[in-house]
Amino acid sequence: MARGLVAIAREWRRLLPAFAFTAGLLLSSPGAYATPPVDTGESIFRDGIAGDGLPVEATHHQQLAMRGAAAACANCHRRSGLGSKEGNTTIPPIAAQYLFRPSAQSPDELTVPFIDGMRTARQPYTEATLARAIREGIDSEGRPLGYLMPQFALNDADMRALIDYLRTLDRRRAPGVTDTVLHFATIITPDADPVKRRGMLDVLQHYFADKNAAPLGATPALRSSRKMMFMVNRRWELHVWELHGAPDTWDEQLRRYLAQQPVFAVLSGLGGRNWAPVHDFCEREQVPCLFPNVEVPVESEHDSYSMYFSRGVLLEAQLIAQRMREPAGSPTARPVRSVLQLYRAGDSGEAAAQMLATSLRKQGIAVDNRALPPNANVATALHHAPHADALMLWLRPPDLAALGDAPPASTAVYVSGIMGGLDRAPLPAKWRTNARLAYPVDLPQGRRVRVDYAFGWFAIRHIPVVDERVQADTYLACGLLAETLSHMVDAFVRDYLVERIDDMLEHRILTGYYPRLTLAPGQRFASKGGYIVRFAEPDRLRVVADSDWIVP
Structure with a gap:
């Protein structure tokens, strides 16, 4: 509940416009408005941009003003137009079929798919009552709309476009869905x-x-x-x-x-x-x-x-970049001034190495990227490589197992956990003392x-x-x-x-390999962080945390 209240407070400005749009959306009268370009309605709904290219504006009790993206319908009613719920606050659906449908006194009378927050007993909107709702904040039955609902002023053409767009949201069944x-x-x-x-x-x-x-x-x-x-x-x-x-x-x-x-x-x-x-x-x-x-x-x-x-190896690059910039807990406990990265050309580590190199160079750290061809021997490549304060290995288990002689004691070694096999990474025992793994999942225990x-x-x-x-x-x-x-x-x-x-x-309680999964609107990566871990003993594969949970 605490999170719900915080989220409501944080997104209050976003929630207001959508309610105003609920009324304004469907205000239109088929013969009363000119029809602007088809994409205007989508632009208003998703981005808060009117047909003239200017930001949509909204007010709340003549005090709070919102413009542009903050006033977009999708912020609250979401891209689907089917609304959302946060704590005790419910955002109703505004797809046309939910606003224009006849009232129902019981669920048995519904003729549209059930949605949390749908108003089953409310009188349907007409063009006149919707116009009043969007401009004055009064619903179809003459009552004030919710306190989150602002008042909008859209011109007739924009209103027509928005209504037309809302009608496109009335698809009763998506592709790939049949009765059975x-x-x-x-x-x-x-x-x-x-x-x-x-x-x-x-x-x-x-x-x-x-x-x-x-x-x-x-x-x-x-x-x-x-x-x-x-x-x-x-x-x-x-x-x-x-x-x-x-x-x-x-x-x-x-x-x-x-x-x-x-x-x-x-x-x-x-x-x-x-x-x-x-x-x-x-x-x-x-x-x-x-x-x-x-x-x-x-x-x-x-x-x-x-x-x-998660972001996979790209998250690992972020974890390691932060560790190298703040090396207090690193194997050498000294600032890192130069890094050598090894990866197979064309493998996943190449993208991660490029991201890490870009980040480190911005901090004044010299980075030497070495792409190994398919048949190159890792031990030989390391033998001929220049010395660096830190060695970053974006390598698979067979390459890790074939590393050969241990690196100099002054060299910090970092390994991609995802590519190397996490706690099963087959690093030779003499490498494990200085090795740290990027670990973008929860610890084994x-x-x-x-x-x-x-x-x-x-x-x-x-x-x-x-x-x-x-x-x-x-x-x-x-x-x-x-x-x-x-x-x-x-x-x-x-x-x-x-x-x-x-x-x-x-x-979700059972989150698998991840300690926590969250996705706010606009986020596409559910787990946000990870650890740097080390091997507990040189001759065993068990790993322990060498950092707190890091969210780059």
């Missing part, structure tokens, strides 16, 4: 690890089989489903979209897959060095992509449909209680554990989807799926 089936895809790139691929698919296929094991029967009528608010009586069907060839051909392959079988969302998935074409496809087609297993996720401020558990349920589930179903983190993350993604769908009832809207995950994620 929910279709989902998982995407696998050609450079994905075949062992991880097998482990991920094992989990997905068994989870879908479990979901479909109970007899479903016929889908209940809409009115009946209102009484069973947490039941979505549909079978889950999984489609495996295997990609082939060069990345510049993946978009065309994905478009063919989607045309052949539309899906409601992409669930999990597995990538190698390059996930960007898949990410871009899902954003363009507005298909939710839920928690794929990728080491180099795509970072973008404006994307909405892709969710990741901390996560045990949260992953034991998943591993017990694997054991009961005889699923071989071939990659603990990938399989635990895949199971977690499936559970998050199932829980979210149970609360969506029949409101199958892709944007609403994303928004419900945003809202529900922080309340």
